[in-house]
Amino acid sequence: MLQRSRTGTWMPAWVPQSTVTLAFCLMFCSMVQSATGGYDGSMLNGLNILPSYTDYFNLNAATTGLNTASVFIGGALGPIFSGIVSDRYGRRPAIFWGSVITLLGVLLQTAAQNIAMFVIARIILGFGAALSGIAGGVYLSETFPSRWRAWGVGLLNDFYYVGALIAAGITLGTGQWNSTWAWRLPSLLQGVFSLLCIIILPFIPESPRWLVHEGFFDEARIAVAQTNSNGDISDPISIVIYKEIVDTLDWEKRECRTMSPMEMIKTPVARKRLLIGMSPGPFSCIAGNIIASYYLGSELDTAGITNTLSQLKANVVLNVWCLGCCLAGTQLAARWGRKSTALLSQSLLIACLFIIGGLSKMYADNPDGASQSLVYGDVAVMFLFQGFYSIAWTPLLYLYPPEVMNYSIRANGLAVSAFMLNALALVFVFIMPIGLANIGWKMYMVNGSWDIVILGLIAYYWVETKGRTLEEIDALFEGEKHSSVPDVELVRTGKADFDINALERNEVEMESTKMKEN
Incomplete structure (x- = not known):
């Protein structure tokens, strides 16, 4: 059963009354958002292996880097406007317009006749994907209940590998075609x-945090109830969550916290939250996955796997493996914690990079005499x-930043994180083929x-x-929670009691006061 829900924007909503059904709708929105980025990376991985693509554009190392990295030009411009x-206009409208712009970029990319047209198309594509991705990250973090937030928002990047797997399979299938549709069809399906x-x-409601901030209190309360208690606005959990949002x-x-981008650097606490919250963007970019994400063919060349068909098959297998790892990592982040998961993943990455560098050097020193065990050992560690990498950085990239940053800086702060990610990715994706061609195994070191x-x-x-609502995270930075109600998980588990009637009276008085002030 669908219920008409006011959203405070020009986009109406017909929301499922079942919280579980709505959670699946939100997860589906999250999945398709991330699949676009994953599809793009894997598709370019495949295209960079296909002679029909490289010969059509007559690519060299520099133009290969330009064609591939140009999506990050748009990805770096998108965050300037996304927050x-x-x-200003709402989370859902921002996701909508970002998706429309992405579609325009996809169509132009498919129709590209030369490098210039291909690059411009990918800039537009990257701009739209950044706009919808950032708005999606903020929206999902503000809409999912805290008990499901790790999975709901983690999937925003986990399904990167579903898109990547689909693209790998499509490029494997079209790779044998002797026409430009070998690369145009994968591009169109993006x-x-x-x-x-x-x-x-x-079929999903507007963010209740955005609704409260804009003064749509009734709509916000309904949205909280829809996402937490099957639309029951008298449910204790929904009341506590709503009260936390309103109070905070x-x-x-x-x-005097404003929505201005300057708010991010206005106070020491804001600067701390910004720096910690934006760090997953550049950290994940620098980690080293760009080599395999966009230049798997070149990486496999350094290990001795040079056959085109073998490289395309490896691309498919890699994405299946990464999907499993990022889903396991999301469970770790939910159960074990965000920081602990990141520390585990990062430690394993360091060990792998030095091992890959050493094995690749052994192959480079004597490629003709390299044993099969050396070659396959190198590929296995890759x-x-x-x-x-997928265990932590895939789910945390969009999960952690909006949790750390409070409402007034959340959208702009996530935009800064995305900007830093795309700016660094633009540099690294462009220079990576040049670096691999010139210094080879030393890039891993x-x-x-x-x-x-x-x-x-x-x-x-x-x-x-872990385990806190967005409002309860304030206590980690501000030193206190800005609401008098107990923590949500304490209420959910029966460890804390409160007077529902007193809260209801308090809310009526607050809203009456606000109406008089306005």
Whole structure:
């Protein structure tokens, strides 16, 4: 059964009354968002192996890097606008327009006649994907109940590998075609995910945090009930969550916290939250996965796997492995914690990079005399590396930043994280084929050294956010929670009691006061 739900925006919603059904709709929105990025990376991995693509554009190392990295130009421009758009016009409209722009980029990319057209198309694609991805990350973190947030928001990047797997299978199938459709068809099918996202948007509510901030209290209360208690606005859990949101946002307004991007650097606490919250973007980019994410063919060349068909098959297997690892990592983040999962993953990455570098050097020193065990051992560790990367960085990339940052800086802060990710990715994706061609195995050693520094920064600066609502995380930074109600999990488990009638009276008085002030 669907219920018409007011959203405070031009986009209406018909929301399922069942919380579980709605959670699956939200997860589906999350999945298709991330699948676009995964599809893009894996598709370019496949295209960079296909002669029909490389010969059509007459690519060399520099133009290969440009064609591949151009999506990150748009990805770096998108965050400049995404925070402002999602704060001003609503989370769902921002996701919608981002998906529309992504579709436009996909169509132009499919029709590309030369490098310039291909690059422009990928800039537009990257812009749209960044706009919808950032708005989606903020929206899902603010809408999912805390007990499901790790899975709900973690899937926003986990399904990167579903998109990647689909692209790997498609490029494997079209790779034998002797026409430009060997690469045009995979490009065209990239738009399916944005189309699915547009289809699901009318069936999910607007963010209750955004609704409260904009003064739509009744709509916000209904949205909280829809996502937590099957639409029952008198449910104790929904009442506590709603009260936390109202109290915390009221406190932010009384403290003159604005939605301006300058708010991110206004106070020491804001700067701390920004730096910690934005760190997953650059940390995940520097980790070293860009080599296998976009240049698997070149990476396998360094290990002695040079056959095109073998490389395409390896691309498929790699994405299946990574999907399993990131789902396991999401469970770890939910049960074990965000920081602990990141420390485990980062430690394993460091070990793998130095092993890959050593084995690749052994192969480079004597490629003709290299044993099969050396070749396959190197490939095995490359696969382990991607899996270990997926354990933490895939789910945490969009899960951790919006948890750390409070409402007034959340959208702009996640935009900064995405900007840093895309800016660094633009550089690394462009220089990686050049670096692999010139210094080969030493690239792995360089990445391993960076990762040691990242490990230390995570251990010292990150905070644990597991098991808390977004409002309860304030206590880790501000020193106190800005609401008088007990923590949600304490109420859920029966460890805390409160007077529902008193809360109801308090809410009526607050809303009456606000109406008089306005």
